Amino acid sequence: MSVLTAFFQRPGSRQLPGWLALFASAFAFYFATVIIRRAEASVELHTSYFVFARFLLGICVVSATMVCSRQKLKPVRWNLLIGRALANTVAVFCFYKTVQVSTVAEANIMNMTYPLYVALFSAIFLRTQTDAFSIIAVLAATFGIWLVLMPAGEFVFPVDNLWGVASGITAAAAIIYLNFSRRWHDSQTILFFMFSIGAVLLYIFFHEQIFWPDRAEFFWLFTCSAVGVAGQYLLTFGFRYVTALEGSVIGSSRILLAALLGPLVAFDPPLGFGGWCGALLIFSANVALAAHRHRAQPLAQR
Numbered sequence: 001m002s003v004l005t006a007f008f009q010r011p012g013s014r015q016l017p018g019w020l021a022l023f024a025s026a027f028a029f030y031f032a033t034v035i036i037r038r039a040e041a042s043v044e045l046h047t048s049y050f051v052f053a054r055f056l057l058g059i060c061v062v063s064a065t066m067v068c069s070r071q072k073l074k075p076v077r078w079n080l081l082i083g084r085a086l087a088n089t090v091a092v093f094c095f096y097k098t099v100q101v102s103t104v105a106e107a108n109i110m111n112m113t114y115p116l117y118v119a120l121f122s123a124i125f126l127r128t129q130t131d132a133f134s135i136i137a138v139l140a141a142t143f144g145i146w147l148v149l150m151p152a153g154e155f156v157f158p159v160d161n162l163w164g165v166a167s168g169i170t171a172a173a174a175i176i177y178l179n180f181s182r183r184w185h186d187s188q189t190i191l192f193f194m195f196s197i198g199a200v201l202l203y204i205f206f207h208e209q210i211f212w213p214d215r216a217e218f219f220w221l222f223t224c225s226a227v228g229v230a231g232q233y234l235l236t237f238g239f240r241y242v243t244a245l246e247g248s249v250i251g252s253s254r255i256l257l258a259a260l261l262g263p264l265v266a267f268d269p270p271l272g273f274g275g276w277c278g279a280l281l282i283f284s285a286n287v288a289l290a291a292h293r294h295r296a297q298p299l300a301q302r
Contacts, residue, residue, distance in 0.1 A: 075189060086197070259279045
C-alpha cells in the first residue's frame with residue numbers, strides 16, 4: 001500500500017484536499033469573470049456565447065469521463081433535471097451579463113447571495129421552519145445588497161444591477177433543484193443534462209450570437225469555459241469531503257476575493273466604504289446561516 005493511499009484512508013485525511021478544492025473552485029469561478037472582462041478589450045462576444053461555450057465544453061468533459069468510467073446516464077425524475085438545467089442556465093447567463101454591464105466584484109458578490117434566497121425560498125415554498133435568527137440574517141444581507149448596489153450619495157437604483165440580483169435568485173432556485181435531484185441521480189447524470197439542456201436552449205434563443213470563432217475569440221471562449229468547468233468539478237469534489245458549514249464558509253470567500261482583487265486583477269473601481277460594509281454583511285450572513293443550520297442538524301446528518 002502506497003503512502004498516498006494510506007494517507008487518504010486515515011480518518012479526516014480528505015478534509016484538507018476538500019478545503020483546497022473548494023478554495024480552488026472559488027478562484028476558478030472568480031477568474032472566469034475576470035477573463036470575460038479582459039476579453040472585452042480585444043473581441044466582441046455576447047454573454048450568451050460565453051455561457052454556450054462553457055456548457056458545450058462541459059458536455060464534452062462529462063461525456064469523456066463517463067465513457068472512461070463506463071458509466072451510463074440514469075435519468076429518473078425528468079422534472080428535477082429540467083428544473084435544475086433551466087435555473088442554472090438563467091443563473092449563469094445573468095451572472096456573466098452582470099460582469100459585462102457592471103463590475104466583476106459586484107457580479108461575484110451578487111451571485112453569492114444565493115444562500116440567502118435559498119433560506120427565503122425554503123421558508124416560503126417548502127414550508128420549512130424559519131426562526132428569528134434566520135430572518136435577521138436575511139434582513140442584514142438585504143441591507144448589504146443595497147449598500148453594494150447603490151452608488152455612493154445616490155438614491156436611484158441602477159437598472160443594470162438587476163442582472164446581479166437575478167443571478168442570485170436563480171442560482172438559489174438551481175441549488176434547491178440540485179438538492180432534490182441528488183436524491184435520485186448521480187453527479188454525472190445531473191451535470192450532463194444540465195450542460196446539454198442549457199446549450200440547446202442558448203442556441204435556440206441566441207443562435208445569431210453564436211458563430212464560428214476566429215483564433216482570438218476561440219482563445220477567450222475556451223479559457224473562460226475551461227476555468228468555469230474546472231470550478232464546477234472542483235466544487236463537486238470538495239463537497240464530498242467537507243461539511244456543509246465548511247463548504248459555505250469557503251464558498252462565500254469569493255465575496256471577499258472579488259472585493260480585494262477587483263481593482264488589481266479586473267481593473268474595477270475599488271469598493272467604497274459602503275460597498276465594503278455591504279460585502280462583509282452578505283459574507284457574514286451567509287456564514288451565520290450556515291452555522292445556524294449546522295447546529296440545528298442532528299449529529300448523524302453532519
